[in-house]
Amino acid sequence: MNIFKLSIKNIFNKPLSSSISLTLLILGVGIISLLLQLNTLIKDQMDNNLRGIDMVVGAKGSPLQLILSSVYHIDSPTGNISFQEAENISKNRMVGSSIKILYGDNYKGYRIVGAEKKFIDLYKGVIKEGKDWEKPYEVLVGSKVYEKLKINLGDELVSSHGLRETGQSHDEGTFKVVGLLKPSNSVIDQLIITSPQSVWNIHDDNDHYNEDEHEHEDEHEDEHEHEHEHEHEHDDREITAMLIKFKSPMNIIQFPRQINENTNLQAAVPSYEISRLFKLFGFGIETLSYLAYLIIIVSGFSLFINLFNSMRERKYEMALIRTLGASRLQLSTMIIFESLVLTISGFVLGLLFSRFGVMFVSSLMEESLNYNLNSFKILNDEFWLLGLSILIGIVSSLIPAIQVYKINISKILADA
């Protein structure tokens, strides 16, 4: 038996009144930690997928939407732009490198992206099994997609039109899996990637359903080999967006404005749009965390009332312990321990609560956005939260501890 054990026994002796303060603290700490975790995880995830994309060019519309769709693959695209116009921009001297991407179809909710091969290099994608695509209709599959849908090398995927699961399915949209990608912890994990040609083929066939199909098909197969020639002819091919990296960071100020003013395309800067997005929901996060801090303060207050009342109930006990020879300091320590045990376990359980929260939110995001967050590391801000919990524990037990310190044993025992 020792003072620390005694504190714990005392807590368990009054489980009901202890549990109210504890629950409040778990709630307060849990909410704040959940907000911190989500904020960090989402930001990390967003930054991670930015991959030095300085600018995105796409159809006019909301710049945020353009970024969300073509960089993060979570929103619908703003529309299509002409291949020719994109090509002109990519030849500008300010452009370091550019990647054209185009959407069209999905396979069971996972997007099929037509992209140039450097798209995979951008996300450091590595082929785990199989090989790169060579012909149209050959696809590489991201790790989450094949894990979720149990896709194997050589499988045939029948795509449906649009980006949602319930599109019309193409007769011609049968893709052959030629490669599986290693997990890269980036957006390509949840994509099915193919050559731009594949997407053009399918949609040309569809758009010109009543026209001469065979002619077109042949034309496009040729196109692959003579791409350069084609560009000089009439070209009605379209792409969804183009990801651009500048030669110099300075261009980020001038070039997007040029495009927005002088062409009918839209240029958006991801880093700017993302910080705008965070500012928007940062406000909500701030409000919620104030609420959570309030809950923590209330929990400290309830802890104080708790201890204060229990001191009055336990005054004979305190006097007894003193007559057994315990010092004033030992008794006061016991009270502070009782409070600290509660607040520290509140902190620990609160973190646990927030981790379950992260798992829950992650599973929601996975379902609706094919995005997931998984990291259980402790953030620096959470150490502050531990400090706050300890502070609450000490402050709320201070007055009861002083009371116990000043206890008049003789008077209490004489009143009995």
Add this chain to the structure above:
Amino acid sequence: MLKTKELEFNYENQMFFKFQNIDLKSNENLLIIGDSGVGKTTLMHLLAGLLKSNSGSIKLFDKELNLMSPSQLDSFRKNNIGIVFQRPHFVNSLTVKENLQLAQYIANKKDNNRIEDILKNLNIFNKSNKKTNQLSQGEKQRASIALAIVNSPKLILADEPTSSLDDNNCAKVIELLKKQATDFGAQLIVITHDSRLKKHFKNTIEL
């Protein structure tokens, strides 16, 4: 072993007590008897070092209590004195055994065999793991005696140990206290208004 001289105490509300001198030899028990309001509890608290007298001296085991600091009194008490209260007090969150272990911990001791011996001697060994509020009145009284003697005090102070008991139980409890004191080599001072106890003691002081 106990020698008091000109002991005086006054409370803030002007209540004033002047106690007659006590001189108790080693190996003797003592009954201090007096009516309500003559300062019995005050005297007991003075002897236990829970209160400090305004003037006079208390010499217990050759130590002058009035010269000790509060923390010296705490440590003197835990090494020398066991107190049996009028109403048994315990730490309610602990079992009988844990209460005794706590008392040992406070006195920097650890001896589960002694706890076992004492509980067996008091016939409540089978209640070791019961919370104290699950005990009957009689069991509580025994447990509080156990608590008073667990650290092998040289002096057991008992405050009105029999006031709420019938004649039969009164005799039992006082004999039990005396037996425990003898068994564990301690002296016993009982402070009471209960005149039934007179026949159990050779030394009696009337306040």
